[in-house]
Amino acid sequence: DIQMTQSPSSLSASLGGKVTITCKASQDINKYIAWYQHKPGKGPRLLIHYTSTLQPGIPSRFSGSGSGRDYSFSISNLEPEDIATYYCLQYDNLLTFGGGTKLEIK
């Protein structure tokens, strides 16, 4: 089974700032990684799939990159509505989620 190590588990940043979250896979996942935003009481929201492809309607403040085993996700120009927990998901071989990153605004 593929394991996904996501870091950090939590972070705090200022409005207008930038944050970066990383996910490391236990083996090459061929860019089949997605990133989700999850807020309490709702289902997760797909932001990015296939490493860097934005879902329709998702602002360009969100971005993703990576290859092989190493991937990253960034949010720039942080806004109050970005407060959420973010998860990576590998879907190259079955499905495995990262442990999540809780984002707080300073």
Add this chain to the structure above:
Amino acid sequence: EVQLVESGGGLVKPGGSLKLSCAASGFTFSSYAMSWVRQTPEKRLEWVATISSGGSYTYYPDSVKGRFTISRDNAKNTLYLQMSSLRSEDTAMYYCARRKGLRDAMDYWGQGTSVTVSS
């Protein structure tokens, strides 16, 4: 508008059974693979099951294989998850989510139904 509405959650004793449903609308249900994913009390997301668009193929992680069964009724636009031999570690919020195919990420999710396994 794509909508996925889960139901059927509740409190069940260890060793018991429960059947979850997910009513889909706003898209051609029979054209999409579907998955169940759960969020544990520790906030981990765990994949539970996937079914192909036609229902012929199903996939499970080892943690639920042999205990959970995913199925679908394309005529009723409904996805199911039959859970048996439930354990305390199955306590979670259960979400259904759609996937275009097995090489695609889940793009729409429901709001979840809560399952608690406790004596």
